[in-house]
Amino acid sequence: MDFSELVKEKTNEELMIIFTDYHSYQPEMVAAVTEELQARNVDLTQLLAQRSELELEDEEQMAKGRKGNMLYLIFCFIASLLGGFAGVIGGYIYAYSKTRSKAGQKYYVYNKQTRQYGTLIFWIGISVFVLALFSWLKQY
Numbered sequence: 001m002d003f004s005e006l007v008k009e010k011t012n013e014e015l016m017i018i019f020t021d022y023h024s025y026q027p028e029m030v031a032a033v034t035e036e037l038q039a040r041n042v043d044l045t046q047l048l049a050q051r052s053e054l055e056l057e058d059e060e061q062m063a064k065g066r067k068g069n070m071l072y073l074i075f076c077f078i079a080s081l082l083g084g085f086a087g088v089i090g091g092y093i094y095a096y097s098k099t100r101s102k103a104g105q106k107y108y109v110y111n112k113q114t115r116q117y118g119t120l121i122f123w124i125g126i127s128v129f130v131l132a133l134f135s136w137l138k139q140y
Contacts, residue, residue: 003032012042019044020051023102055103062107068094068114073121080125083132088125094118 007015007029015033022030037044072090080087095118097109108115 001026001028003029004035007032007036010036012037012040015040016042016047019047020054022051059101059103059105062099062101062105065108065111065114068110068117073114073117076121077117077124080121080128083128084125085129087121088129091118091120091122091125095122 003026010018010033015037018025018030018033019037025033034044037047073094076087076090076094078087079085080091094110095115098106099109100106110118
């Protein structure tokens with residue numbers, strides 16, 4: 001698709017936003033934006049530095065992970081103690097979920113403490129489920 005006519009209608013600010021947040025746009029659009037910015041004699045060195053800074057901030061945030069919702073963690077813990085499958089699923093999600101950064105690097109979604117809680121919840125849920133299964137099988 002040819003984006004050259006579309007980018008000509010945009011302001012320099014709009015083009016600079018697209019240029020710095022290029023992961024959110026199609027490569028053809030970013031190429032057209034780059035060409036248009038160069039045609040308008042906009043200095044790209046500062047924009048490239050800003051782009052690198054944003055990518056670094058994104059990578060740092062992704063590496064830290066986010067904190068899990070404490071109410072949901074408590075719900076999952078209780079559900080796993082009661083043998084509920086929701087506890088096992090919730091624990092698994094908190095312990096092992098991964099996501100990709102804009103640069104394609106894989107990171108855990110949640111921070112280390114939340115992942116530890118998730119692992120505990122997951123294995124408690126599995127243990128209670130196995131114990132309940134053996135208990136049920138003993139009856140027959």
